[in-house]
Amino acid sequence: MTVLEQPGAYRPTPPPAWQPRTDPAPLLPDAEPYRLLGTPAADSLDPELLRLLHGHLVRGRRYNTQATALTRQGRLAVYPSSAGQEACEVAAALALEDRDWLFPSYRDTLAAVARGLDPVQALTLLRGDWHTGYDPHEHRVAPLATPLATQLPHAVGLAHAARLKGDDVVALAMVGDGGTSEGDFHEALNFAAVWRAPVVFLVQNNGFAISVPLSKQTAAPSLAHKAVGYGVPGRLVDGNDAPAVYQVLTEAVRRARAGGGPTLVEAITYRVDAHTNADDATRYRSDAEVTAWRSHDPVELVERELTRRGLLDDDGFAAVREAAERMAADLREQMNQDPALDPMELFDHVYVRRTAQLREQAEQLRAELVAAGAAGAAHGGAHHGEGTDR
Amino acid sequence: MTVLEQPGAYRPTPPPAWQPRTDPAPLLPDAEPYRLLGTPAADSLDPELLRLLHGHLVRGRRYNTQATALTRQGRLAVYPSSAGQEACEVAAALALEDRDWLFPSYRDTLAAVARGLDPVQALTLLRGDWHTGYDPHEHRVAPLATPLATQLPHAVGLAHAARLKGDDVVALAMVGDGGTSEGDFHEALNFAAVWRAPVVFLVQNNGFAISVPLSKQTAAPSLAHKAVGYGVPGRLVDGNDAPAVYQVLTEAVRRARAGGGPTLVEAITYRVDAHTNADDATRYRSDAEVTAWRSHDPVELVERELTRRGLLDDDGFAAVREAAERMAADLREQMNQDPALDPMELFDHVYVRRTAQLREQAEQLRAELVAAGAAGAAHGGAHHGEGTDR
């Protein structure tokens, strides 16, 4: 029996001998997004979990504001903020075991940080430094994906490969509401379902793809409803309710690890900042909408819960804030240093070995750098930071 | 109010003010494929409709056997038979008005013929003659699509354009079960739904994509279940029950024309022949499966119904068979003549006007043809048939 055998799969049967198919009912998402905070179930939430989430959320919010500030200081080329979406970012990271893999999009550096990546490494791409600032194997975090939805089949392939090798590894892949319109979303979901690959797809529905609102992106009852078309369960969750997202993702991860196949989770959230620092969100949305969402802030929701249940006192809150400030200060300091990037590295990773052409071109650049160094030693050598061209 | 405005569309609302979404229930297909023949509803089927379908089905079956025979005689380069699927082919053509557009795949030449195209024109591509053997505007039949699912966004765009121009034109696009896995399927369905374009998507689920069975193509409860993920109604129909397919498609076309948007129809059928004449189906499926399906033959099902209700006597049946034989004889005769294809035409349709390069290359070929003509006038001039290279 191979891992590809599908006990419940859909087989063509002649209509004369028509058989009932897989029941779609359990695949359909609930009409309401799943919530915990503000419901009776909140009372039984583990205080440790709440405190853990809270620490990450506060740190995550601070990370977002600090990174945005760094764009203004010219220390980041661009930053797509996840302010307002911290619950999804943090829960995605925490739902995974160490051996699992995370597949983030460009907006999900916070998830990578919450998983243990050094913030400077996570921001390398956005700084204008080398494309991927970390070894993906170290924390099992795939490179940040810029071409939308292209990372989803990667997650499926990796999860499938792990299963073939007998490792109980799960991949969690993150994508935006806009990304669900790409063909790669469709193909990834379908491959995952047919192969019963241990993947969890987390769609952060933050209401917009840059300026395009969800109503122009889909006419579906919900994005989670797409799951049934692949034979996969679809789950809908309040994406600003951190324990709820954490619970839904943890369950999906457990199911995937146990061989139950993929799950599609849609988290309803909101991008409180503009698309990136370069975007002007006032061109396409109202202040009122933003304000309404600010009153459903993921950090505050957990803060209120901790207060309500008396799980953290003022000193505790202050300590969390201080830790976040230390992280921000440290990030600021490190980002204020120019990275050391060697132009000659341009030729190092195109192939295992440089081709004859690349050797020639490398020689050309080396000669130019030597000439420039001789001409203006004051400008710093090739091995020193060059700054961005912007 | 533009045609793009979506009254019922899904808008992001903050979870604090969560609103119920579009009800998915009416979008979900029934558990059983829709049937008419063999059910009580069959009694009230219009005799004229049954006779019309029957004539087309018999002719269609004969068309399939004749075309396959032509491949053996080297008169067709390749033929992907639709034997066993004639009910879908015929119903797709008949469900449309004259002003509507049909978007066939390579397997759907019969639908094009049923819509009025000369069989020789419909087979031009498969004969090895010029790619598209007809002016698509004449019968409003798009070129046969070989790259799978790529014709689906074309149908959406055309339908959308017609609606923008105020024409009540509907596009019906045909695709196979395998084609539903392509990204283009996903993108086309989504665009159609968001734009509420007047398109009907007909998936002929014939159990196989060449050798790959449906169980390796999808894990969905049915292909029609994919509809709900786009906010589109999904319909399941017995694809060998011609009046049932006709009814479901006609309703979908009416709905589209009335501004109700797209429908996804999955017709459960079976490819009785191999993928094409070049394929060896015994490598991947059992005789027993084929036999089971032969007992649910679309032509016989209607024949039996006509007999049961006494709507056609022996003479009537004979007349239908004779008409089909005449069509086949005529097709045979025409296909036995070499088509007149001018090599110089190679340069005529690349651009509105030949570029300088193409003018040079045309001169080169003309000189070669002249030289060849001079060398061996017996081989026939450039304007005469060349035969295929196979």
Add this chain to the structure above:
Amino acid sequence: MTTAVAATGRKPATMSQALNRALRDAMADDPTVHVLGEDVGTLGGVFRITDGLTKEFGEDRCTDTPLAEAGILGTAVGMAMYGLRPVVEMQFDAFAYPALEQLISHVSRMRNRTRGALPMPITVRIPYGGGIGGVEHHSDSSEALYMATPGLHVVTPATVADAYGLLRASIASDDPVIFLEPKRLYWSKADWEPDRPEEVPGIGTAVVRRRGTSATLVTYGPSLPVCLEAAEAATAEGWDLEVVDLRSLVPLDEETVCASVRRTGRAVVVHEATGFGGPGGELAARITERCFHHLEAPVLRVTGFDIPYPPPMLEKHHLPGVDRVLDAVARLQWESEWTPQGASGTQGGAR
């Protein structure tokens, strides 16, 4: 043709403004022109090239699509089949790749497949190239892919006036046009008014931007300013360089290029795309085929390195700059010691 244009004499304008104006004028003149793409509506595009079009012409004429490039181009094919003239925006160079199957298998050959019955008057606008500090996948120069696909026109402006004129001509073309907009020239400025017919170039005509006698720089798009600067700098070395701006890569205006090279006897092709398998190979090969006996030296190429586009902090090392162009010019064998007889060519610059 230019009813929407007030005849107000020349004013400073950026390339992005000229492109915006071209779209507006085309839409005003021809109701079959429809713009579609990601964020082209309310936002006006990430580079603001479609600014104001939805407001002026409505959502049905300038439409924010779902986020799917194959879907955008694929629906444009259907719209063209029904008589519309779609102008598609791809948000960045690398984000046109998902649409390559629709482009190669359909857009480029639909006319041919149907013996002319289904022309594809589609313009695909693609901001391309680097030099603006974009992170990976935001700075590709993929013109080689489009050049290798018969049935497409490939057009790229390098000046404000050409941006307007070439975009108008592209939209008016009954053949599909890949319209490559050099990102780093979006904010370049010139005094310009849109209604000077003598400035509306046809597709397929190159132009000599600078006359010279020593050698010809053959270039286009983002590399034109580099070449003009290099030509100025070269005067200090005693070289008088001619600069040809191709404007269209397909159809290629061989005549203008070859006339120039025959005059000067030497040529350097300059572009930002990677060199190996890039546009320069075709250009160098073609020039050599046609002008062999006029060449004093092989046609050289100055291009991006054969590497994926670098991160922002390193892109300046990758982009062909003035120095690299001058280095190539210096390698054009100004000494004639190599001829078999040691004789220098004297017959009007030709050997």
Add this chain to the structure above:
Amino acid sequence: MTTAVAATGRKPATMSQALNRALRDAMADDPTVHVLGEDVGTLGGVFRITDGLTKEFGEDRCTDTPLAEAGILGTAVGMAMYGLRPVVEMQFDAFAYPALEQLISHVSRMRNRTRGALPMPITVRIPYGGGIGGVEHHSDSSEALYMATPGLHVVTPATVADAYGLLRASIASDDPVIFLEPKRLYWSKADWEPDRPEEVPGIGTAVVRRRGTSATLVTYGPSLPVCLEAAEAATAEGWDLEVVDLRSLVPLDEETVCASVRRTGRAVVVHEATGFGGPGGELAARITERCFHHLEAPVLRVTGFDIPYPPPMLEKHHLPGVDRVLDAVARLQWESEWTPQGASGTQGGAR
């Protein structure tokens, strides 16, 4: 390395059999090699190149995927990230286009993006080219697209032995390889046994298939037999042609090519892909750059016309044949009347 191979001396084999054997041996030698694609399992592929692999190695090693090329290549990327060595089959040339975004944006640059941390040892097998009477979209030669994408190797065999050796080398490569299989040579035959190490060429080495002195034909894949036939026919005209089979377009073995051209002083590049923007431009330009003073005539190109691939009944007019190659050879300026002084070059064939 060749444990699965019995040492049984040479027997007639077709190229398709050699390819099949290469896959089998690679899978037997290395458990991380996985084959995936459409119909590669039970059916053994539409060209039967994967025949028997699922039976021998199981469905998990040779897998029929859903019908989605971007999905196939995209999941292969993930598999490679986890240490597998995927061999992907694209069913036909044009059906690789849906995977171009995954190929260009990820496969070709993943190693570079991650400073070497994520190599992509993926082989993408693509049956390419025409000459087998295939209907539209079944006969494209798209090597120009792959050549223009840094980070890919582009390999194409022309003989039975090379089919085996190059496919083994491609699968063993830690870099991604586009492995182009000339459809019309699938049924070509040769006496061959798989375990002669001297016949396993490394990627990036061209080979001189025929020695000659008058001019060099530079070619690869489906055009090699045409060139060899042309070379035989040319002897009747008194020309002794050298024929170089590139085998790899990337990396290009410039040394072998240029050594030959420097010897003969003349070159014609022959391929089936369309000429404009095709591989021949790069080859001609590069040869000219490197061998300029050895060239008696411009490097000429004999290629497919600049048109979409024709219908089966017309394809013979499109494909470069022996006559067209000989015509080009005849145009290589065998008279030397063109030199400024009317002198013929006498210094060892160089000017």
